[in-house]
Amino acid sequence: NAGVTQTPKFQVLKTGQSMTLQCAQDMNHEYMSWYRQDPGMGLRLIHYSVGAGITDQGEVPNGYNVSRSTTEDFPLRLLSAAPSQTSVYFCASSPQGMNTGELFFGEGSRLTVL
Amino acid sequence: GNSVTQMEGPVTLSEEAFLTINCTYTATGYPSLFWYVQYPGEGLQLLLKATKADDKGSNKGFEATYRKETTSFHLEKGSVQVSDSAVYFCARTTSGTYKYIFGTGTRLKVLA
Numbered sequence: 001n002a003g004v005t006q007t008p009k010f011q012v013l014k015t016g017q018s019m020t021l022q023c024a025q026d027m028n029h030e031y032m033s034w035y036r037q038d039p040g041m042g043l044r045l046i047h048y049s050v051g052a053g054i055t056d057q058g059e060v061p062n063g064y065n066v067s068r069s070t071t072e073d074f075p076l077r078l079l080s081a082a083p084s085q086t087s088v089y090f091c092a093s094s095p096q097g098m099n100t101g102e103l104f105f106g107e108g109s110r111l112t113v114l
Numbered sequence: 115g116n117s118v119t120q121m122e123g124p125v126t127l128s129e130e131a132f133l134t135i136n137c138t139y140t141a142t143g144y145p146s147l148f149w150y151v152q153y154p155g156e157g158l159q160l161l162l163k164a165t166k167a168d169d170k171g172s173n174k175g176f177e178a179t180y181r182k183e184t185t186s187f188h189l190e191k192g193s194v195q196v197s198d199s200a201v202y203f204c205a206r207t208t209s210g211t212y213k214y215i216f217g218t219g220t221r222l223k224v225l226a
Contacts, residue, residue, distance in 0.1 A: 042218035050212055105157035
């Protein structure tokens with residue numbers, strides 16, 4: 001049972017480059033989300049999705065795009081990376097219809113933008 | 115607004131000491147409250163949760179009680195172990211949305 005799988009685990013980019021962080025879950029969860037974790041800031045919500053074809057912005061969406069074409073996958077795209085996007089990124093999922101539900105996290109992707 | 119405030123760390127304790135990590139929240143409505151734990155190099159995992167006032171969540175010797183009157187959800191453990199060394203996050207849901215709000219995290223270090 002893989003749970004939530006994120007790739008890559010580590011990535012170094014130059015300013016202006018683009019890349020996609022992949023997230024896949026095999027639990028048939030409707031809700032998926034992306035967070036960034038920065039020292040002293042905790043986790044901040046970037047984007048989230050409550051089902052295939054439905055996405056919405058979180059607290060810090062600027063500079064990031066998402067799409068949700070399937071229940072399983074929720075990629076996060078950086079179109080033009082900036083040093084301020086250096087962070088650890090976590091994907092998390094949860095069963096839909098349970099707003100008391102637990103979030104299941106991936107192991108994280110550490111991104112450095114030079 | 116909706117927010118979560120938890121005590122700053124790091125918290126350093128000796129093995130078998132009593133642990134309290136404070137967490138307070140502001141909210142409209144009735145959020146569900148959570149404690150997540152992050153071990154080094156890993157993602158967060160749920161430690162315990164409470165879904166309504168006066169509920170007590172418990173797991174692995176940790177417990178926290180949902181106190182509506184003081185808007186608090188403090189994490190406690192009677193006797194910590196070295197293996198409890200981790201970062202602990204308090205979190206809440208936001209009524210009417212699917213947004214979870216996290217505190218800034220408290221690093222716990224337990225010395226043998």
